[in-house]
Amino acid sequence: MFTTRPTLQGTFGMVSSTHWLASQSAMAVLEDGGNAYDAAVAGAFVLHVVEPHLNGPAGEVPILLAPAGGAVRVLCGQGVAPAGATVAHYRGLGLELVPGTGPLAAAVPGAFDAWMLLLRDHGTRTLADVLKYAIGYAEHGHAPVERVGETVETVRELFETEWTSSAEVYLPGGKAPRPGELFRNPALAATWKRLLDEVAGAGDRVAQIEAAREVWKGGFIAEALVRQARRPTMDTSGQRHCGTLTAADLAGWSATYEAPATYDWNGWTVCKAGPWSQGPVLLQQLALLPPELPRYGSAEYVHLLVEGCKLAMADREAWYGDAADVPLAELLSAPYNAARRQLVGEKASHELRPGSPGGRTPRLCAHAHAVATDEPGFDVLGVGEPTVAKRPTSPVPGEPDVAADGGTRGDTCHLDVVDRWGNMIAATPSGGWLQSNPVVPELGFPLGTRLQMTWLEEGLPNSLTPGRRPRTTLTPSIALRDGVPVMAFGTPGGDQQDQWQLHFFLAVALRAQVRGGLDLQGAIDAPNWHNDSFPGSFYPRGMRPGSVTVESRMDAEVVEELRRRGHEVTVGDAWSEGRLCAVARNPRTGVLSAAANPRGMQGYAVGR
Secondary structure, three states: OOOOOOOEEEOOEEEEEOOHHHHHHHHHHHHOOOOHHHHHHHHHHHHHHHOOOOOOOOOEEEEEEEOOOOOOEEEEEOOOEOOOOOHHHHHHOOOOOOOOOOHHHOOOOOHHHHHHHHHHHHOOOOHHHHHHHHHHHHHHOEOOOHHHHHHHHHOHHHHHHOOHHHHHHHOHHHOOOOOOOOEOOHHHHHHHHHHHHHHHHHOOHHHHHHHHHHHHHHOHHHHHHHHHHOOOEEOOOOOEEOOOOOHHHHHOOOOEEEOOEEEEEOOEEEEEOOOOEOOHHHHHHHHOOOOOOOOOOOHHHHHHHHHHHHHHHHHHHHHOOOOOOOOHHHHOOHHHHHHHHOOOOOOOOOOOOOOOHHHOOOOOOHHHHHHHHOOOOOOOOOOOOOOOOOOOOOOOOOOOOEOOOOOEOOOEOOEEEEEOOOOEEEEOOEOOOOOOOOEEOOOOEEOOOHHHHOEOOOOOOOEOOEOOOOOEOOOOEEEEEOOEEEEEEEOOOHHHHHHHHHHHHHHHHHOOOEOOEOOHHHHHHOOOEEOOOOOOOOOOOOOOOOEEEEEOOOOHHHHHHHHHOOOEEEEEOOOOOOOOEEEEEOOOOOOEEEEEOOOOOOOEEEEO
8 A cells, every 4th residue: 555654663662753853852762772751751842842833841741651561541741720710710801711822821831740750750761861852952953844933923923012022032133933044942941951950969860850840840940930920911812911820839730640541442442531631532432433334434434433523522512621520431331322323314413412421411611502503603713723624825734823813823742652662652742832822031931821721601511620620632542452552643633633543543443454563654644534513622612513624635426425415525635634643562573663644744753
């Protein structure tokens, strides 16, 4: 089968990420004797430097890890809402939605502490060992991808008039970053060098990592983050607001480990983060599949998956969130999904139809009811991760675009690693991107905006609630075969993540193997699609009932049949749906494999 690239195979180590410099930096750690977790931390901090429009240190990251011979665990790097982030406070400011930018949208930053816990508990290298790659690129420069400069240009006026600390980093001398020219972030390099200096005398490797965590939570980094949060900042509401983040919020939060949510399907076990993420949506989509599937890639197949996704996403809206006791066992149970499956008819549904697990009555927010009945009710260029196909003129699908009012939306990164010992990790860093908040001048990076995913209405599973995590779209995956971890995968893409990942996973599970291993690259390259028939997770939270967006490589007869079935089909560019990464390990032979998404020509897999 022709693919854009080969599925890599080897025995030493494999890395796949959304940027080649992160992939190669992680591989360098493996070559230096580090394990998958050391490599992932190094690659993640490089992603902060080379994809600043897609993630940052003050963002968030869910991590799935499968230690060799151990159980799969979730490491939650999603921070909570600050103590002062109440519905009453935001409503008192005249807001109906949490702004898509600015400090009011900032949760407690979670990514840094999660990476430190991973390095402390599962890594072998020192903090200096894993940070040196990011420091080098920030201090001495890297050649940025086109979208960094393009994103900066879209917010030039905002940076020059309001977010002037961002202009200092991203518009030095009035010039945005350019491909082929070195771009530096000396403030970020100085932050990590100062951090290393402050922890150097703390003791051994673990003691230094613990000291770094304390600097983040209560030292010079925490002080700068709180100062920034308290500065009045122009946001998407058109007003200047201060955030609610305090020193106590930072000091009182830590990343945590938890068991994954899982579902067994045809000999596979898929592991996801819990319903504080959208991860169980992928599991429920599997639970909704009938025993016999239509032919792969047929109109009937696409229709079945789209309609199942609508049902799972409706349940996400009604039931998922950290502010509620989510009935996950019922949502994934065979009887519940057998009944839900009966709702899938010959024609496309244009309704938002949550179920009633355990006889409970579903409750949707008022905004969801409004957009469900108010066509078009959808801003295709809203702030946040992608929620619809981009403009035809957009050169890179799935990355930031800009609305007429100057608001931008950011995307996400992904990173997978497997090492020669069989350790495996999947992580989806996001948030804290350059267009989310002003750069903290003392640090070189901005706060995040994940609170925009919560509702300003009391009593919902995803209501804005102090001390609770906003329900995130970030959703890495690890798959086991007959109980043994064999594959780590994921993608950027907001609400699309568990749609694209389902298509990828089924392509791997249902299609032919390559050279005796899983056809990872073929599954990534296969024509993909998504729908927006549910409230988007990002400001302004719109939806398009009945929508399906497909790549133009999809067979024209399939497109026409989907339209005949009542789907509102948008045909996008040939390579515009998904940015998947994947690594795998054959437990019988020890052969490792990896693949990366060609869309956008930015993600790469490396290994040997």
